[in-house]
Amino acid sequence: MLRLSRRNFLKLTGSGAAVGTLSLSPLSHGQQPDVRPTASGNTTLPYPRSKVAKLADLNINEPFYFTYPDDRSPCAVIRREKAIKGGIGPQKSVVAYSTQCTHMGCPVNYDKDAGTFKCPCHYSIFDADNAGQMVIGQATENLPRVVLAYEETEDTLYAISVDGLIYGRQANIL
Numbered sequence: 001m002l003r004l005s006r007r008n009f010l011k012l013t014g015s016g017a018a019v020g021t022l023s024l025s026p027l028s029h030g031q032q033p034d035v036r037p038t039a040s041g042n043t044t045l046p047y048p049r050s051k052v053a054k055l056a057d058l059n060i061n062e063p064f065y066f067t068y069p070d071d072r073s074p075c076a077v078i079r080r081e082k083a084i085k086g087g088i089g090p091q092k093s094v095v096a097y098s099t100q101c102t103h104m105g106c107p108v109n110y111d112k113d114a115g116t117f118k119c120p121c122h123y124s125i126f127d128a129d130n131a132g133q134m135v136i137g138q139a140t141e142n143l144p145r146v147v148l149a150y151e152e153t154e155d156t157l158y159a160i161s162v163d164g165l166i167y168g169r170q171a172n173i174l
């Protein structure tokens with residue numbers, strides 16, 4: 001049976017220094033530990049704030065196309081005639097989405113009668129009135145929703161972030 005002396009054990013494990021310098025000072029009753037805030041561990045870059053359109057320039061049920069968060073990411077803003085889930089603006093009726101299908105990235109088309117985006121490649125359908133929820137088809141993820149802010153004084157919509165991963169990306173901000 002192999003026997004190790006205390007000295008050799010400490011050499012092998014490298015814990016001699018730790019043992020030699022470790023000192024604990026217990027807190028007295030009621031004393032708070034000295035905890036200082038550390039920098040947040042952000043792992044993503046901030047989204048830009050980007051002007052999309054004036055609300056008055058949007059026609060009901062006609063998509064207005066723009067790009068966000070960069071020029072390679074096509075999106076559409078839709079103004080419905082009624083309040084819808086996640087809608088913004090005075091009537092809570094405006095939403096925006098990436099127009100790249102989450103299955104394989106084909107451009108989706110807006111069907112104003114159904115209030116859905118339809119993919120011509122493998123026929124996935126996404127519900128624009130219900131936060132881009134995938135309704136049917138090959139896709140397994142909802143359509144990424146562009147989060148909008150409405151500035152009442154300017155009657156203007158701004159894109160401020162994206163909820164969901166844009167097709168083909170590891171991160172929405174590259």
Ligand code: FES
Nearest residue numbers: 101103104119122
């Ligand atoms: S790319 Fe849209 S369903 Fe396949």
